[in-house]
Amino acid sequence: MNRKYDVIILGAGAAGLMCAIEAGKRGRRVLVLERADRIGKKILISGGGRCNFTNLYASPENFFSANRHFAKSALARYTAADFVRLVEKHRIPYHEKKLGQLFCDRAASDITSMLEKECREAGVEIHLNARVSDVRKNEAQNEMQKDDQFTVQTEDARFGANRLVVATGGLSIAKIGATSFGYDLARQFGLKIEPPRAALVPLVLSEPDRKRWCDLAGVSTEVIASVRGSKQKFRENMLFTHRGISGPAILQISSYWDGKESIHLDLAPDRDLTAELRTRGQRDQSSGKLLLLLRDVLPRRLADRWLETYPLSGNSDRTCADAERQLHAWEVQPEGTEGYGKAEVTAGGVDTGELSAKTMEARNVPGLFFIGEVVDVTGQLGGFNFQWAWASGFCAGQAM
Numbered sequence: 001m002n003r004k005y006d007v008i009i010l011g012a013g014a015a016g017l018m019c020a021i022e023a024g025k026r027g028r029r030v031l032v033l034e035r036a037d038r039i040g041k042k043i044l045i046s047g048g049g050r051c052n053f054t055n056l057y058a059s060p061e062n063f064f065s066a067n068r069h070f071a072k073s074a075l076a077r078y079t080a081a082d083f084v085r086l087v088e089k090h091r092i093p094y095h096e097k098k099l100g101q102l103f104c105d106r107a108a109s110d111i112t113s114m115l116e117k118e119c120r121e122a123g124v125e126i127h128l129n130a131r132v133s134d135v136r137k138n139e140a141q142n143e144m145q146k147d148d149q150f151t152v153q154t155e156d157a158r159f160g161a162n163r164l165v166v167a168t169g170g171l172s173i174a175k176i177g178a179t180s181f182g183y184d185l186a187r188q189f190g191l192k193i194e195p196p197r198a199a200l201v202p203l204v205l206s207e208p209d210r211k212r213w214c215d216l217a218g219v220s221t222e223v224i225a226s227v228r229g230s231k232q233k234f235r236e237n238m239l240f241t242h243r244g245i246s247g248p249a250i251l252q253i254s255s256y257w258d259g260k261e262s263i264h265l266d267l268a269p270d271r272d273l274t275a276e277l278r279t280r281g282q283r284d285q286s287s288g289k290l291l292l293l294l295r296d297v298l299p300r301r302l303a304d305r306w307l308e309t310y311p312l313s314g315n316s317d318r319t320c321a322d323a324e325r326q327l328h329a330w331e332v333q334p335e336g337t338e339g340y341g342k343a344e345v346t347a348g349g350v351d352t353g354e355l356s357a358k359t360m361e362a363r364n365v366p367g368l369f370f371i372g373e374v375v376d377v378t379g380q381l382g383g384f385n386f387q388w389a390w391a392s393g394f395c396a397g398q399a400m
């Protein structure tokens with residue numbers, strides 16, 4: 001026999017729990033079905049274990065989607081300040097690391113404990129280890145049946161509800177429970193999907209470049225990263241890895257990389273080495289002099305490798321200017337990304353044209369909602385993806 005609820009939410013991650021809290025506060029009988037053995041596993045590993053739970057400066061410009069206007073309404077209705085108020089209500093100590101990024105002082109478990117407590121107080125029921133095998137929408141034959149539009153079958157029970165919220169996240173990090181379930185369900189109900197792809201992800205260099213650069217794994221330097229076809233530029237650190245490049249600048253630009261273009265890196269932001277050599281009175285701009293200056297700009301090992309790889313072809317002013325130009329415009333052609341196993345998020349997802357921007361309800365399937373990362377809205381690095389999860393979860397919860 002069906003156990004009946006007003007709302008069933010699939011997925012106890014950031015978006016699902018926020019939605020559950022809001023719906024519960026509105027007096028709805030809420031059931032959350034979570035596949036994993038605990039709630040919020042991604043929250044627990046986020047931000048290096050300290051959860052970068054929001055960003056003080058979150059604005060629609062920090063998000064991308066096939067429809068860049070879609071997220072505006074939700075982000076305006078539930079802001080970073082709203083989430084900070086919740087964190088402060090629970091007396092969770094936090095700090096701003098940089099650029100408006102707020103992290104827990106202690107551990108990310110402060111955030112999951114807070115959400116769990118809020119769920120308890122709102123009377124939300126959470127079932128862990130729930131394996132959903134089937135989801136159906138029943139065509140109501142009469143008024144009575146309108147209360148039981150959706151049937152969700154798990155291995156050992158069947159549940160019915162008038163509203164079904166899909167908050168099962170994206171494909172990133174399968175080992176902690178990421179599945180394609182949300183996309184499959186969207187397709188089952190005839191909703192379009194923007195092709196998912198790994199974003200905020202380290203890049204893998206081509207074989208020759210790996211040989212040339214990857215023994216520098218662990219070396220990091222400030223760069224400005226950009227890519228043709230996008231106005232976005234990120235001035236942050238880049239890190240060499242065993243297979244390629246990573247660090248905040250690369251993670252950020254990976255989200256805007258089409259898999260074909262080269263990545264453009266300025267390795268000496270704001271520096272004018274030719275002028276600096278000149279003012280130092282070193283007219284003989286031999287590679288030795290440039291090396292000394294480069295070691296001032298880049299980590300020593302990278303500076304040495306740079307000049308080994310791109311030796312000066314003479315010692316004229318022109319040669320030096322050419323060398324400098326190359327330093328400001330290093331074109332790197334990655335072979336690919338490290339994929340979903342290392343991606344912080346999945347870009348793409350349920351086509352926003354299928355959803356109401358105000359409630360996240362599917363336009364053509366009344367009662368069915370999609371929230372969080374499964375939707376084609378993706379944030380930049382810095383707490384924005386959680387802010388989208390909170391905001392979209394809140395808006396759906398308000399509509400219950």
Ligand SMILES: Cc1cc2nc3c(=O)[nH]c(=O)nc-3n(C[C@H](O)[C@H](O)[C@H](O)COP(=O)(O)OP(=O)(O)OC[C@H]3O[C@@H](n4cnc5c(N)ncnc54)[C@H](O)[C@@H]3O)c2cc1C
Nearest residue numbers: 011013014015035046047052168169177372373383385386
């Ligand atoms: C390593 C890492 C670090 C990150 N750090 C940050 C950060 O510091 N700041 C930030 O803003 N973002 C960060 N992110 C991104 C952020 O974690 C996600 O964008 C966010 O968790 C998305 O929330 P969600 O609720 O949509 O999905 P999720 O948090 O992924 O939750 C989805 C839930 O659904 C469950 N589920 C999946 N399939 C099923 C199913 N079939 N039935 C039932 N349940 C199911 C999953 O087990 C999971 O609990 C990080 C991501 C990673 C991988």
